[in-house]
Amino acid sequence: MVKITIKEIANILNVSTATVSRVLNNAGGYSEETKTRVLDVLDQYNYQTNALAKGLRTNRTNSIGVVLPDMTNEYFAKIAISIEEFFVSKGYTINIYNVNEDANKEKLMMRDLDSRGVDGLIYVSGNLNTALNIYEKNIPIVAVNQLQSLDDQLPVVESDNLMGGYLATKTLLERGSKRIILLRDERDIQPINQRHHGFSKALQEFGYDSDLFVHHIPFNVERAESNVQQLIERGINFDGIFASSDLLAIGALKALHRSGIQIPDEVQVIGFDNITFSQYSYPTLSTIHQDTRALGMKAAELLLKSMECRQKKPISTMVIPVTLMERESTRCLDGKQF
Template sequence: MSIQKIARLAGVSVATVSRVLNHSESVKPKNRERVLQAIKESNYQPNLLARQLRTARSYMILVLVSNIGNPFCAEVVKGIEEEAEKNGYRILLCNSGSDVKRSKSALKLLSGKIVDGIITMDAFSKLPELTALIGQAPWVQCAEYADSGDVSCVGINDVDAAQNVIERLAERGSQRIALINHDLSYKYARLRERGYKTGLHVQQLEYSAVEYASELSFSAGKSAMEKLLNASVRPDAVFAVSDTLAAGAMLAISQAGLSIPEDIAVVGFDGTSLAEMVSPPLSTIEQPSQEIGRKAVGLLLKKIDNPDSPTERVMMDWHYISRLSA
């Protein structure tokens, strides 16, 4: 099926079909609907190679994800893919593990013009190395907020969110609040720990205990919680920097014969579906994960369309979701 046949089926000009395929806003809604219906009925697939030659674009976005096994990352990628497709783009996904060598291999796609831009979710500490590799290519850093620099980014205020958790736990009477954190090479981990410590200071709580999970996984959360339980002074509340770590902590608490939240309250972070699957349901900080992904694509497309557009840093809203675990 050719573009000419689509035009005949829709009763419009070839130029109108072309404008619809290229997402032009100059097409009348009625004509756009007729073209889209003709495309649907004929199962038309545009010639992507011809489109690339005509526009000098690949209409592909490279997405470097630090850990696709993390439910939060997976939700962000859903938002990225949805917004990309809405704007005529496809994504290439690389599970980098914040490994610069793996990232370097994927970034060769930029020099080969196979992708038009890149969205990263790598550890903040890796950004200087990535900057040298990416150069002047359109780039957005997602979910790791940068205070300065030339890279547009989107995230939330991790310090305020973490401090709010401590305030909530203190309000319910918790006196010994521990933190299960992750790798401090991630800026979010440093910021959430800062919010934790600031919250303890504001609430005038002297107890402080931080356990670092070896990885962002259920088993690592369980192991970190077991160490906290074996300490000379046991916490009466635990704040974990991800729902996955919190879920692991909850199993460790249950296996120790303790009750949640009567003996130890638990709060997670991210607001993934996992928080509603555990028992009792997990209180958590909900991030707008898919919206973060969609916003990242919007920022990237601005850079692709206009490389000289100013750097933007977008802070998204977060919400504390109260459930039975705290």
């Protein structure tokens, strides 16, 4: 079954391609009668518009690009899904580009993006320069949880990482922890730094010397586990852990559990992200919930808006609130276990 074109439809009906095109696009300029005649034949032959030709002519592809580090990671996948949900409902298709911190791949992706002509771009936790390059080309773009601070250069949507770090730490302190370890991603990236700041802020507020117990480790469960294992073996004295992401927290839980340390009685643990698995760890993990759905949706909305009014929007940054999920790895406040 070969595809039928507008021209063939027009021939069948003895009208011009212009007329067919006009009814296809609801452009007006035809009678009710021809409209129904055209529509009849269109679906009789199961006409599908050729997106390439249309895109070539109109300079719009009805597709938007989503660039992210790794869609195998539930957190990114969820953001992507909600972006997709939003745009599909508006008649767009999304193209996902996985760039695993691979500069070469990012180059290729850039060329491809450019050559295929996406109408807009959402850049999740990507590289500053690449994003700005694209921005220069005047294709609308919004960033989500950007690696570097570029609030003043691009519209960005991000979680309230500062508040999250503060909330997590405050929770531990209020529930009796006095010597808290921050297990943070070693990379010098904006969201993690913000969480760190929140951590310091809470400690100061409670009159503690901040940053005494900060451990920088790779973004990696195994390393979190072995790191905490070492702390235990060296007899370091601590009674709380704030991990800058659930993955790290889960590594910590495992090390603690293996060493027979009671959670939360001896050591409380709190994570960040609220990945699905945090409900199924042992014990279940208290954590700061990131609203991935809102992150994706808001980014998509912002992008659509800046696509509609073609000139560059005044840069706006939008902060999505985070919330505390209390589970078994921290004490109950009213239980007064401390």
